């Protein structure tokens with residue numbers, strides 16, 4: 324048994340997708356265009372047969388997803404494969420046309436030999452199977468991916484219908500400009516499918532008329548389906564943005580109905596606009612709460628990596644302290660002019676600045692003691708000494724802050740005396756400065 328990793332499997336499936344697409348385009352053409360099969364097509368036949376054959380071997384070692392779990396037990400994989408895709412894969416891989424062309428007629432000129440080639444299309448249903456795998460493997464927007472897949476299918480269907488029209492309208496015996504004849508058929512197919520039907524290419528005879536009517540009926544269905552799906556997919560393209568716009572409309576109507584002042588309305592809009600641009604409207608806490616405990620640490624590490632890199636105290640701290648502290652941090656946003664804390668208040672949390680700048684303002688609300696920016700912290704004095712805030716802090720810019728609750732702060736200080744000492748030193752310096760200033 325060949326053991327293959329997931330990366331190989333997805334790259335292999337991409338190759339399979341290319342081989343199936345080639346077969347889906349080439350097989351119907353071979354059936355309807357009556358000309359000797361070119362040398363390169365025969366070489367491609369051998370390559371595709373080999374690829375399809377190898378695919379069967381690999382499929383006996385690709386892990387399978389059953390009831391949401393990846394299974395790599397060889398016995399279960401084999402059973403699963405034999406019961407699902409094996410027969411179709413075998414049909415597609417079996418070199419019928421190579422055998423029959425050798426046995427029956429010279430160089431595959433007979434209709435039967437050309438037609439038997441279509442057995443390779445048995446692999447077509449696997450396109451949906453690959454689509455699911457690629458959605459998982461390629462880290463792209465699902466909606467864009469589905470839109471591309473949808474257009475790909477429409478392209479294949481148009482090609483098959485065009486081949487049918489070619490067969491009915493282009494005389495077999497006469498030498499042809501195959502490319503122009505095919506393009507004419509494709510043009511007829513697209514105009515008929517999209518219900519435009521210019522009438523420049525019209526059916527002659529009963530068979531062509533019946534075919535045209537069938538394609539027209541199919542066209543109405545496909546057209547409706549395409550328009551409906553594309554509208555739905557485009558609507559979904561940026562679900563987060565659509566939700567954000569809907570929320571903004573609601574908030575706006577609410578503020579107008581309740582006669583909010585223009586200044587307040589602008590601040591609310593500014594807040595949501597900043598929230599949208601900085602986090603695409605996602606509520607980290609909500610995503611976080613749905614994750615299992617084992618993921619939470621990794622998740623908060625990733626989300627809070629900016630603050631860990633910026634705060635000098637964290638940079639020098641041990642891994643365990645960072646792990647302990649990082650899971651307790653909660654992110655919040657302050658707009659320019661917002662008071663994050665006020666002089667004399669009882670403090671219940673301290674803050675770390677991830678991005679932006681704040682001004683530390685004296686009791687009079689005027690005198691600016693200092694400006695703190697990325698990587699600094701504030702609000703620690705009230706927590707350390709259990710006293711009211713000794714200054715006010717105002718956002719001087721759009722600020723992304725992380726808050727640490729008093730309970731978590733006390734626990735961290737108790738467990739990590741080294742860290743406690745650093746914070747105390749900084750707090751003492753600030754208090755001395757505050758005394759001098761007042």
Ligand code: CMP
Nearest residue numbers: 692701702703704705712713714753756
């Ligand atoms: P706290 O008193 O809890 O709330 C206000 C915060 O402002 C205070 O903690 C300090 O973190 C910060 N602060 C006060 N004075 C200064 C200063 N002179 N320089 C820097 N930061 C200060």
